[in-house]
Every structure is written in structure tokens, then in C-alpha cells.
Amino acid sequence: MSASRPQRIALIGLGTIGISMAALHLSRDSNIVDVFDTRPDFEDYIFKMLPNYMGQIPSLSSKQNPDARPSTSLVTSLVSSGRLRIHSTLESACASATIIQEQGPENVDWKQSIWAQVEAVAPPSAHLWTSTSGIAASTQQLQMRNKTRLLVVHPFNPPNIMPLLEIVPARGTSPERVEFAREYFSISGSKHRPVVIRKEIPGFVGNRLAFALLREACYLVKEDVVDAKDLDTILMASLGPRWAGNGVFESYQQGGGEGGIRAFLEKLGETMQNVWDGQGRVNVLGDEGTEWKEKVIAQVDEAYGTLSAEQIQEKEARLKDFVRIQTKKYTPEGPEV
Amino acid sequence: MSASRPQRIALIGLGTIGISMAALHLSRDSNIVDVFDTRPDFEDYIFKMLPNYMGQIPSLSSKQNPDARPSTSLVTSLVSSGRLRIHSTLESACASATIIQEQGPENVDWKQSIWAQVEAVAPPSAHLWTSTSGIAASTQQLQMRNKTRLLVVHPFNPPNIMPLLEIVPARGTSPERVEFAREYFSISGSKHRPVVIRKEIPGFVGNRLAFALLREACYLVKEDVVDAKDLDTILMASLGPRWAGNGVFESYQQGGGEGGIRAFLEKLGETMQNVWDGQGRVNVLGDEGTEWKEKVIAQVDEAYGTLSAEQIQEKEARLKDFVRIQTKKYTPEGPEV
Numbered sequence: 001m002s003a004s005r006p007q008r009i010a011l012i013g014l015g016t017i018g019i020s021m022a023a024l025h026l027s028r029d030s031n032i033v034d035v036f037d038t039r040p041d042f043e044d045y046i047f048k049m050l051p052n053y054m055g056q057i058p059s060l061s062s063k064q065n066p067d068a069r070p071s072t073s074l075v076t077s078l079v080s081s082g083r084l085r086i087h088s089t090l091e092s093a094c095a096s097a098t099i100i101q102e103q104g105p106e107n108v109d110w111k112q113s114i115w116a117q118v119e120a121v122a123p124p125s126a127h128l129w130t131s132t133s134g135i136a137a138s139t140q141q142l143q144m145r146n147k148t149r150l151l152v153v154h155p156f157n158p159p160n161i162m163p164l165l166e167i168v169p170a171r172g173t174s175p176e177r178v179e180f181a182r183e184y185f186s187i188s189g190s191k192h193r194p195v196v197i198r199k200e201i202p203g204f205v206g207n208r209l210a211f212a213l214l215r216e217a218c219y220l221v222k223e224d225v226v227d228a229k230d231l232d233t234i235l236m237a238s239l240g241p242r243w244a245g246n247g248v249f250e251s252y253q254q255g256g257g258e259g260g261i262r263a264f265l266e267k268l269g270e271t272m273q274n275v276w277d278g279q280g281r282v283n284v285l286g287d288e289g290t291e292w293k294e295k296v297i298a299q300v301d302e303a304y305g306t307l308s309a310e311q312i313q314e315k316e317a318r319l320k321d322f323v324r325i326q327t328k329k330y331t332p333e334g335p336e337v
Numbered sequence: 338m339s340a341s342r343p344q345r346i347a348l349i350g351l352g353t354i355g356i357s358m359a360a361l362h363l364s365r366d367s368n369i370v371d372v373f374d375t376r377p378d379f380e381d382y383i384f385k386m387l388p389n390y391m392g393q394i395p396s397l398s399s400k401q402n403p404d405a406r407p408s409t410s411l412v413t414s415l416v417s418s419g420r421l422r423i424h425s426t427l428e429s430a431c432a433s434a435t436i437i438q439e440q441g442p443e444n445v446d447w448k449q450s451i452w453a454q455v456e457a458v459a460p461p462s463a464h465l466w467t468s469t470s471g472i473a474a475s476t477q478q479l480q481m482r483n484k485t486r487l488l489v490v491h492p493f494n495p496p497n498i499m500p501l502l503e504i505v506p507a508r509g510t511s512p513e514r515v516e517f518a519r520e521y522f523s524i525s526g527s528k529h530r531p532v533v534i535r536k537e538i539p540g541f542v543g544n545r546l547a548f549a550l551l552r553e554a555c556y557l558v559k560e561d562v563v564d565a566k567d568l569d570t571i572l573m574a575s576l577g578p579r580w581a582g583n584g585v586f587e588s589y590q591q592g593g594g595e596g597g598i599r600a601f602l603e604k605l606g607e608t609m610q611n612v613w614d615g616q617g618r619v620n621v622l623g624d625e626g627t628e629w630k631e632k633v634i635a636q637v638d639e640a641y642g643t644l645s646a647e648q649i650q651e652k653e654a655r656l657k658d659f660v661r662i663q664t665k666k667y668t669p670e671g672p673e674v
Contacts, residue, residue, distance in 0.1 A: 106604075133605075133608065134605075134607070134608035134611075156574075156575040156579075157592060162574065162575055162578075162579075163574040163575075164571060164574035164575040166571070193570060193574040195563070195567050195570055195571050195574070196567075197562060197563055198561055198562055198563060199560070199561065199562045201557075201560075201562055201615075202608060202611035202612050202615060203608055203609075203611065203612040205557060205562060205563050205568060205571050206571050206572075206575045206576065207608065207612065208553055208557065208612050208616075209550050209553055209554060209568075209571070209572060209576060210576055210585070211609050211612045211613065212549045212550050212552065212553035212612075212616060213546050213549050213550045213585060214585055214589070214609075215549065215613055215616075216545055216546055216549035217546060217585050217586065220538075220542060220545065223536070223538075224535055224536065225534060225535055225536045225538055225542060226532070226534055226535060226542050228584075228586045229584075229586075230532050230533075231542060231546075231584065231585070231586065232583070232584020232585065232586050232587050233530060233532055233584065234501060234503070234532050234542050234543050234546070235543075235546060235580050235584050235585055236580065236581065236582070236583070236584055236663065237493075237499065237500040237501035237530040237532070238493040238499055238500075238501040238543045239543065239546060239547055239580060240577065240578075240579075240580030240581035240582070240659075241499075241577075241581045241656055241659035241660055241663070242493075242499075242577075242656070243572050243573065243576060243577030243580065243581075244573065244577035244578045244580075244581040244659050245573070245577070245652055245655045245656050245659060246569070246573070246652060247565075247566075247568065247569020247570065247572050247573055248547070248550060248551055248554050248568070248569065248572055249554065249565045249566075249568065249569050249633070249636075249637045249640070249641075250569050250637075250640070250641050252551070252637075253637050253638075253641045253644070254641075254644050254649065254652070255494060258643060260634070260637065260638060260641075260643065261633070261634055261637045261638075262634045265621055265630065265634075267443075268470075268471075269621045269622050270471070270622065271470065271471035271539060271540055271544065272540075272548050272551075272621045273620060273621050273622040273623070274471075274539040274540065275539050275540040275544065275545050275548045275549075276548065276552055276619075276620065276621065278538075278539060279545075279549060279552075282613075283610060283613065284602055284606045284609045284610050284613065285606050285607065285610040286610070293602065296586070296598070297597070297598055297599045297602075299586075300586045300587075300589075300590050300597065300598045301590075301597060301598075303586070303587070304586075304587050304590045304591075304597075306595060306597065307590070307591050312591065313667075314667045315582055315583060315591070317667040318582045318662055318663075318665070318667065319578055319579070319582050321662045321665070322577075322578035322581050322582060322659060322662060323578055325655055325658045325659060325662070326573065326578070326655075328655070328658070330650075330651045330654040330655065
């Protein structure tokens with residue numbers, strides 16, 4: 001079945017990511033979304049939380065104000081129309097699904113157990129997606145009989161705004177199921193940008209890049225080259241806006257002028273190798289190389305404290321603007337309205 | 338003398354960075370800018386190139402359209418009013434300077450030689466700044482008698498848009514001269530954000546962070562985890578916009594919820610350490626670990642080719658928008674106009 005046709009999606013685990021995913025799937029007017037979670041107040045929780053996310057994902061087929069925040073009446077109408085179905089058993093949630101997606105705990109035993117249970121109750125054709133940020137599909141599916149169905153669909157926080165979805169199949173995942181997931185998130189009108197990762201690797205690609213930069217950042221704070229807040233200022237005043245508009249390879253292709261990235265690597269090669277040879281090798285676990293942690297935590301706490309709801313809202317508004325500008329067209333006469 | 342008072346700036350070396358710096362200094366209506374370069378067509382070159390940059394840096398004291406591109410008549414008027422002075426000798430360019438800034442070749446011998454010459458002809462009070470991206474002030478000043486005057490002022494490309502200036506003193510640079518540079522670029526109305534780096538280190542901070550991420554990016558392409566263009570998409574669809582609005586430490590402080598970055602490091606610690614233990618150790622110089630280069634260069638060439646002038650203009654317009662949004666205020670009712 002084509003991924004652009006209406007789907008029936010069963011969501012397992014409705015934490016922050018799960019609720020946001022529900023909003024995303026419901027933004028397509030013909031989808032039906034079945035939700036299941038073991039929390040005792042599950043129904044009340046859905047009525048309370050879902051409206052906060054629905055407003056942030058505009059319907060793909062209507063021109064409603066994307067900043068309006070719908071009330072619980074929207075959830076009532078979704079439930080009464082049958083587009084949103086709240087379940088008290090895994091079996092009933094999965095029974096008619098074309099897609100089953102889990103956002104449960106990041107725990108190997110839990111993931112392996114849930115997929116074995118899902119396999120026993122779900123239609124054999126259903127696509128199986130995990131939102132994990134760290135546990136590969138090949139590990140999660142160890143207790144399953146059919147090892148061609150499961151793949152990672154890793155969103156970035158907050159998934160209702162961040163365009164990226166990393167699609168990471170196991171070695172045995174069928175190519176048709178990979179393509180189905182990619183097609184589903186590429187649907188016309190979607191703001192999301194799915195990318196297929198070719199090999200399973202810890203942290204996938206986005207977090208590997210982020211953690212590589214973070215490691216050097218922690219090292220520079222540890223060595224008193226710069227404090228945490230000034231390092232953040234440096235990132236925001238240079239690499240952040242650069243990488244919001246250009247990838248790292250594209251930036252250096254441009255930076256090398258007519259010679260492209262080859263010229264750039266030649267011109268900057270000596271400084272680059274010096275930096276690479278001297279990179280920080282701090283650790284986050286274990287006894288050695290972890291002395292930076294208390295210093296970094298103290299500096300970050302002092303710089304930012306706990307962000308208020310208003311601060312987070314302001315940051316989300318700004319993030320939406322950044323993402324909007326990424327697809328804006330500029331004419332030679334000036335920006336389009 | 339206070340950095341907020343009118344300055345007389347001698348610029349040595351008028352390549353892309355130098356021209357852009359001239360535009361930046363001239364945007365303050367009371368500054369006088371003296372320029373010196375050894376290229377034979379220097380005067381024609383200034384008349385031809387400077388207008389391309391002047392329009393992009395709005396005057397701090399007038400409300401001209403920042404997207405308008407002034408013509409050579411602006412350069413004529415700057416020259417006839419004495420605000421811009423084109424010199425054929427280093428001595429005459431430096432004679433009355435309060436600030437002397439070089440953007441010459443990234444070559445140790447050239448830098449050491451030019452500062453020894455400058456010291457012989459410049460007023461003893463003049464501030465000495467180098468725009469180098471790789472040669473520390475302590476190395477550049479080896480042939481100078483007074484080692485308290487020179488410091489690095491490292492801009493990011495394109496410096497007329499990018500807010501960051503890394504101010505990197507040598508160990509012996511006087512604190513007053515560091516503070517003067519910081520104050521100069523922090524002047525009210527300036528879009529620039531100077532940050533003082535506390536220790537000399539190869540690549541300073543911005544390029545160390547960029548190269549740490551680049552190294553992992555090259556490794557992931559080498560290992561066929563992802564191709565260069567998909568890696569760029571991943572960066573633009575997640576970390577770029579995140580780091581345009583939040584620093585890396587602030588992002589993880591927020592990501593940890595009420596527990597802040599401490600909770601984040603605990604929750605993600607295992608994945609993070611796995612990523613750190615498996616980080617790519619590719620090299621850019623030497624014989625070992627450089628096999629990625631031709632693969633990356635070929636993929637980047639195929640993905641982007643040579644960027645056209647129109648593409649670069651569009652990218653600069655977008656970059657300006659990103660930087661503008663960084664300082665925009667959002668009200669609870671929606672974005673301010």
C-alpha cells in the first residue's frame with residue numbers, strides 16, 4: 001500500500017515524543033490514530049496534553065492558524081469522529097494498524113518484549129517503527145520471528161518543529177519497508193525531512209555529530225579556554241546560523257572558492273590537523289577523563305538555571321522561524337513576502 | 338582612549354576579509370580608515386570592490402536600506418571627505434592610526450615581518466590586531482620589542498554578516514588592550530558579538546568545534562553510513578537550527594528537563610560514551626587515515642558543483658535572516674512585527 005494513502009497508526013507509549021507523534025499523524029485528515037499507554041490516568045492525560053501539540057502542527061489540508069492552540073474540544077471531536085481511539089490493551093490498539101510506532105522507555109528488555117508482543121497481535125503487513133535514540137532495530141527485534149519489519153524512525157526534539165527523522169533499518173529490514181517510511185514522512189505539504197541511514201551505528205548520525213562537538217566543548221571548558229556560556233555564544237554567533245542554512249560540506253565547498261572543498265582542505269589542512277591531533281578525549285562514564293562534569297554542570301546551571309515555560313515557548317517560536325526560513329525563496333530584488 | 342570614541346584604523350591587506358573589515362569600520366560615521374595593500378591595481382580595486390560590502394553593513398547612525406548596494410560614488414565621497422584614505426606605503430597608512438589591523442597571508446614569516454615593520458612606524462599607543470585564523474599572537478610577535486600590544490581578532494566568514502569575533506590575546510597582551518577590542522566591537526548598534534578566548538589554542542574555539550564535527554562527518558562518509566549530501570541535510574534539519582537559537586550547553590540543559598544537563602548526561606551517558614569511544618580518527622595530512630578525502634571531495638563536487646553568484650547571494654540573504662531572528666523578541670501573543 002502506498003504511504004501517501006490514509007494510514008491507521010497505533011502509538012505505544014505516549015510521553016512527550018509519543019504525544020507529539022500523535023499530533024503529527026493526526027495532522028493528516030484521513031489518518032486514524034490508536035493510542036495505548038499503561039499510565040493509570042491515560043484518557044485524562046490525552047485530553048489535557050494533546051491540544052498543546054495539535055496547534056503546533058498545522059493540518060496539511062486546511063489553512064488554520066498554526067499558532068492557535070486548540071482546546072480539549074478538538075480532542076472530543078477527534079474521538080467522536082473515530083479519528084483518535086484511546087485503548088486500554090495493546091491487542092486492541094494494534095488490531096487494525098497499518099503502522100505501529102513505539103516511544104517507550106529506552107531499555108533493551110522493554111523494547112525486545114514489546115515487539116515480541118506486538119508481533120503476536122498485529123496484522124502481518126503492519127509497518128513497525130521505533131523512535132529510539134540509542135537501541136538499534138537489530139537489537140530490539142531479537143525475540144521476533146520475522147526480522148524484516150522493524151526499523152528506527154528517530155525524531156529530533158521537539159519533533160513537532162524539527163524537520164529531521166533518521167530512518168535506520170537493520171541489515172535484514174526489507175527495502176520496501178524503508179522506502180515506505182521515507183515516503184510517508186516526505187508527503188507533499190509535510191515540513192519533515194526524512195533521511196535513510198545506511199548502517200546501524202551508535203547515536204546514528206545526528207547525535208554522533210552533536211556529541212563530537214559536545215566532547216570538544218566539554219574539553220575547552222575543562223581547560224579554561226572559555227566558559228560554558230561564552231562557548232554557547234560562539235556557537236550561536238557563527239556555526240549555528242551557518243549550519244542552519246548550509247551543511248558542513250556545502251559550507252566548506254563554498255569556503256574553498258572556485259577550488260571547492262579540495263582547496264579548502266589544502267588551505268586549512270595544517271590548522272585542521274593540529275586541531276584534530278589535540279582534540280579533547282574526555283569521557284562521560286568511568287573514572288578517568290570525567291573531571292570536567294561538575295565544572296560544566298555548575299557553569300551551565302549558573303548561566304541558565306531552569307528554563308521557564310515562557311522561555312521555552314519563546315525558543316520554540318524562534319526555532320519555527322529558523323525552520324521556516326530554510327525553505328523561503330529569495331528573489332534578486334529582496335526576500336519574497 | 339575609550340573604544341566608543343572615533344577611531345582611525347589602518348588596514349593592511351585588503352583581500353575579502355580586509356574589504357569587509359573596511360566596510361565594517363566605515364559604518365561608524367566618525368571613523369577614518371587608512372588602507373594599504375601591495376597589489377598594483379590597489380586604488381581601482383578598492384573602488385570596484387568596496388561598494389559590494391558597504392551596502393551590507395548599515396550605517397550605525399542612519400536608517401538607510403541595508404539591502405541597497407551603494408555605487409562607486411560612495412567611495413568617491415568617502416575619499417573626498419577624508420574618511421577613506423588609500424596609501425601606497427605602510428608608513429603613511431600607519432602614521433596616525435589608533436588601531437592597526439592586518440588581514441595578510443596566513444604565513445608565519447609574513448606576519449612576523451609585518452609586525453616588526455609596523456612597530457617601527459606606528460604610534461606607540463596604537464592597538465595591533467591580526468585577523469588570522471591559525472597563527473597565534475604569541476608567534477606573530479616574536480620579532481617585536483613590545484609584546485603587550487598584539488592580539489587576534491578572528492572574524493567568521495562572511496564577517497559583514499557573521500556576528501562572531503574571537504578575541505585571542507597572547508599571554509603577555511595587556512588586559513586593557515583586550516578590553517578595548519571587546520568594547521570596540523560591542524558598541525551600541527553593532528550586530529557583532531565579540532568573545533574573549535582565555536588561552537591560545539590551535540583553531541581557537543569556533544574552528545575547533547567545527548573541525549570536531551567535520552572529522553566525524555568525514556568518518557561517517559568514509560564508512561558509507563551516509564553520503565555527504567544526506568549528512569548536510571541531517572545537520573540542517575536538526576543541529577543547525579537548534580544551535581542557531583541555543584548553544585550546545587543550553588540545549589542539553591533544556592533537554593534534561595527539570596534535572597538540567599546533569600540529568601541529560603545521566604540519561605544519555607551510555608549512548609554518548611559509546612559514540613565517543615567509536616569516534617572517527619581520520620586525518621587530513623599524512624599518509625594514514627586520509628583515504629576519505631577523495632570520496633568526500635567527489636561526493637561534495639557532485640552534490641554542489643561550484644556555487645553561482647546568485648546562489649551565494651541567496652545564502653547570504655538567508656544567513657542575514659537567521660542572524661536577525663536571533664535577536665528578535667517574541668511576545669506571548671505572537672512574534673513582534
